Amino acid sequence: MPTDMLQMASKFPEQIKEAYELGRNVRVPKKSFKNIIVAGMGGSGIGGDLLASWLNPRSSIPAWVNRDYTLPAFAGPETLLFAVSYSGNTEETLSAFRDGVRRGCTIIGITSGGKLGRECTTSIRIPRDMQPRTAIAYLLFPMIGVLDGLGVVEADEEVQESIAINGRSRDRLNEDAKRIARELTGIPVIYGHTIYAPIAKRIRCQFNENAKILARDDNFPEMCHNDIMGWPNAGWTVILLRSADEAPYLARRIEVTKELAFGDVKVIELWAKGNSPLARMTYLLYLGDLISIHLALQKGADPTSTEIIGELKRRLA
Numbered sequence: 321m322p323t324d325m326l327q328m329a330s331k332f333p334e335q336i337k338e339a340y341e342l343g344r345n346v347r348v349p350k351k352s353f354k355n356i357i358v359a360g361m362g363g364s365g366i367g368g369d370l371l372a373s374w375l376n377p378r379s380s381i382p383a384w385v386n387r388d389y390t391l392p393a394f395a396g397p398e399t400l401l402f403a404v405s406y407s408g409n410t411e412e413t414l415s416a417f418r419d420g421v422r423r424g425c426t427i428i429g430i431t432s433g434g435k436l437g438r439e440c441t442t443s444i445r446i447p448r449d450m451q452p453r454t455a456i457a458y459l460l461f462p463m464i465g466v467l468d469g470l471g472v473v474e475a476d477e478e479v480q481e482s483i484a485i486n487g488r489s490r491d492r493l494n495e496d497a498k499r500i501a502r503e504l505t506g507i508p509v510i511y512g513h514t515i516y517a518p519i520a521k522r523i524r525c526q527f528n529e530n531a532k533i534l535a536r537d538d539n540f541p542e543m544c545h546n547d548i549m550g551w552p553n554a555g556w557t558v559i560l561l562r563s564a565d566e567a568p569y570l571a572r573r574i575e576v577t578k579e580l581a582f583g584d585v586k587v588i589e590l591w592a593k594g595n596s597p598l599a600r601m602t603y604l605l606y607l608g609d610l611i612s613i614h615l616a617l618q619k620g621a622d623p624t625s626t627e628i629i630g631e632l633k634r635r636l637a
């Protein structure tokens with residue numbers, strides 16, 4: 321049912337709570353890890369982008385996202401590798417996981433089953449029968465739970481705030497999302513910055529997969545050095561991810577870009593809410609997900625189906 325996606329996505333705050341606990345409860349040998357790699361594709365890989373953009377500004381252990389069949393040369397016994405595949409059968413992720421085994425990485429699988437579930441000795445089992453993209457809480461928060469448990473980062477307060485703010489905001493976000501979806505015209509171009517860069521990408525992918533439309537994403541300040549020359553595009557929509565804690569130099573750059581580049585193009589600003597970075601990131605992620613689903617429903621598309629992705633995988637298998 322097309323509306324199942326909306327119901328599933330609405331449970332995001334409860335899913336965060338459950339997913340974080342899954343990560344907190346897993347036993348990982350305490351080692352001094354030099355780096356963290358997240359191997360995953362599509363809806364499973366985006367959790368790695370979110371983790372890296374949240375973690376890297378605060379941790380001396382860098383996180384790297386791997387969307388390929390093999391791992392980078394620095395992967396080895398001092399690497400903590402999260403192999404993330406909702407189905408557990410994604411070719412690239414399985415190959416990277418096996419590469420991690422050969423290189424002696426400490427590996428934690430995050431999956432609902434499949435080959436990864438069978439092959440990975442330490443794997444966090446997440447609920448089955450979801451679309452990977454509706455399982456985003458389960459594809460991100462177990463990693464945060466593991467890292468908190470290992471003492472790599474202190475996450476508890478931020479996770480609790482994320483659950484609370486998204487739970488409190490659910491009805492209003494849903495109403496806002498419905499209205500914003502009606503305002504979109506042409507190709508939406510979503511711009512993020514800093515920790516919100518992967519949120520822009522997530523929203524773009526949600527527009528692709530849920531609403532079945534093309535969309536683009538880019539980030540400040542990089543867009544000011546290239547993308548800005550492509551505007552204005554009549555009929556398209558600009559979506560800016562904004563946050564009250566933007567550095568003054570960034571806020572000014574965004575304002576000047578609005579004046580200079582977009583002309584008469586419709587600009588929609590989505591403002592993050594919350595005190596902590598994780599709460600603000602998840603708030604925008606939740607809003608973006610809901611917009612994409614309402615857009616699908618308004619244009620009569622089924623947000624749950626991803627037939628072409630499935631057919632491609634079948635042909636390549």
Ligand code: PA5
Nearest residue numbers: 361362363364405406407410452
């Ligand atoms: O949203 C989707 O269905 C895809 O982007 C999948 O997440 C992607 O193909 C990878 O599959 P999996 O998440 O099962 O590893």
